[in-house]
Amino acid sequence: MLHKIKNILLDQIKTRFQLEKCDIISEKNISGGCINDCVYWNLNGLKLFIKSNSQTNFPTMFEKEKSGIDILGKTKTIRVPKVYFTIDIESISIIVMEFIESSLKSGLFWNEFATKLAELHKCSNDKFGLDHDNYIGSLVQKNSYKDTWASFFIEERIEPQVKMAYDSKLLLDEDIKLFKTLYKNCDQIFPKESPSLLHGDLWSGNFLVDEKGAPAIIDPAIYYGHREMELAFTMLFGGYDASFYQVYDEVFPLSKGFMKRKDIYNVYPLLVHLNLFGSSYLSQIRGILRTFN
Numbered sequence: 001m002l003h004k005i006k007n008i009l010l011d012q013i014k015t016r017f018q019l020e021k022c023d024i025i026s027e028k029n030i031s032g033g034c035i036n037d038c039v040y041w042n043l044n045g046l047k048l049f050i051k052s053n054s055q056t057n058f059p060t061m062f063e064k065e066k067s068g069i070d071i072l073g074k075t076k077t078i079r080v081p082k083v084y085f086t087i088d089i090e091s092i093s094i095i096v097m098e099f100i101e102s103s104l105k106s107g108l109f110w111n112e113f114a115t116k117l118a119e120l121h122k123c124s125n126d127k128f129g130l131d132h133d134n135y136i137g138s139l140v141q142k143n144s145y146k147d148t149w150a151s152f153f154i155e156e157r158i159e160p161q162v163k164m165a166y167d168s169k170l171l172l173d174e175d176i177k178l179f180k181t182l183y184k185n186c187d188q189i190f191p192k193e194s195p196s197l198l199h200g201d202l203w204s205g206n207f208l209v210d211e212k213g214a215p216a217i218i219d220p221a222i223y224y225g226h227r228e229m230e231l232a233f234t235m236l237f238g239g240y241d242a243s244f245y246q247v248y249d250e251v252f253p254l255s256k257g258f259m260k261r262k263d264i265y266n267v268y269p270l271l272v273h274l275n276l277f278g279s280s281y282l283s284q285i286r287g288i289l290r291t292f293n
Contacts, residue, residue, distance in 0.1 A: 001037045002052045005089045009050075009205055010043075013096065016085060017046065034276075035138045040099055040142075047099040049081065055093040057138075062086040062095035064134040068200075068220035069097075074123055075123050075197065078116035080214035106213030110240065113207070113215040115248035117230070121196040121252060126223040127154035129193045136201055136221045139164075149193070149226045150186040153268075161271035170282065178289040182264070185292060189264060191255035194288050195224035202230055203269075228258055232265035263288045 014022035025042045032038030035058065036051045049289050053061065066083045073080045109173070129152055130143035142160050162179055165171040188213040199206070200221030208216045231248070248249035248254075252268070267288055274281040 001054075001092055002039055002050065002094075002206040005092055008089050009087075009094060009096075012085075012087060012089075013043065013046075013048070021043070032088075033137075047101075048084070049097050049099040049138070049152045050094060051097075052092050055088050055091045057077055058093065058135070059136050064132065065095060065220070067132070068134060068222040070198070071222055072120070072199070072217070072220055075120055077120040077123070078113075079210060079214065080220075081216065081218060091179060100216050100218075101209055101211040103211050103213050105209050109209065109213060109215060110244040111247045113240075115251050116147055116215065117199075117202075118248050118252035121198070121227040121230065123197040125195045125197070129156065130223040134200075134221055134223075136269075137276055139272060139275060140164045141200075141202045141221055141223075144225045148187075149190050149195075152225065153190070153229075154183050154186060157268045158271065161268065161275060164275050165271060167179075168275070170279055175286065175289070177284070178293055181293045182267075182289055189261060189292065190226060190228075191257075193226055193255075196230075198225045198227065200225075200230075201269075202233050206232075207282050226265075227252070228254065228261065229265045229268075231258070232262035233269055235262060235275070236266050236269055264292055 010022050013019070014267045021044045023044055025044060027042070028040045030038040030040055030049070033053055036053045038049065038051050041048045041050060051062070062097055063086055066086050069083050072078070073082070081100055084096045084098070086093070086095045088094070127145040127147060128149055129145035133143050134141050142156045146155065158179065162171060162176070166176065200223055201218055201219060202217065206217060206219045208218060210216045231245070231254070267285060270281050270285050274285065
């Protein structure tokens with residue numbers, strides 16, 4: 001996708017960075033998931049990571065990503081890449097950001113990651129949600145403010161995904177009954193906490209090990225939510241090192257019973273995967289719902 005407008009983008013970079021030379025010394029295609037084309041460019045020593053996708057299919061996606069990264073960066077808790085600019089060229093959306101060099105994890109990587117994530121989660125707000133919607137993968141993520149976590153979880157997280165799956169005939173009427181029973185129980189399931197600033201999509205593919213062996217996080221889907229949601233998400237596809245969870249709980253202790261609750265939080269990302277990738281996630285969703293019914 002990017003090759004079509006490479007010269008136009010190079011001119012933009014040359015102008016914005018006020019470069020005398022803007023030659024691609026080296027470049028490398030990088031896996032960008034299902035919707036983005038990603039490339040690394042070394043422009044006479046300026047190292048950039050560039051993502052592109054369809055402006056028509058994913059309007060303002062990169063503007064939302066930049067906003068999320070900027071909000072996380074202002075907390076000065078955990079490293080995020082610097083975003084230089086976003087631009088649309090000939091129906092192609094582009095985000096240009098800092099390329100973070102990678103290395104091996106330091107000996108204290110998981111301790112540092114846990115501590116910094118806990119500090120991020122201490123950044124709070126008076127309501128659950130965000131002042132704008134954004135994306136989770138290629139799906140729009142609703143973030144209208146709510147006074148309680150239970151109402152936000154139901155109305156802004158679960159119900160939109162359930163409707164999408166039901167309309168696509170991925171969920172049956174029997175499944176809807178299970179969800180309605182869950183909704184009635186949510187106030188009793190979730191411990192009361194103030195909203196925490198969350199990365200929002202913190203599976204293992206969305207953190208990096210930087211050049212110093214320290215953690216950095218990428219591809220956020222931020223909002224102010226219940227921090228247990230974030231911790232549960234990290235456990236969904238394999239989980240982090242055990243020391244991460246131990247240190248996090250020392251820095252910012254969780255309410256008792258989290259391990260019994262964690263699966264209910266993950267109904268949301270599982271529904272997202274159901275809508276994106278199909279019915280292979282359905283049995284896991286149903287199993288969780290039956291446990292909490």
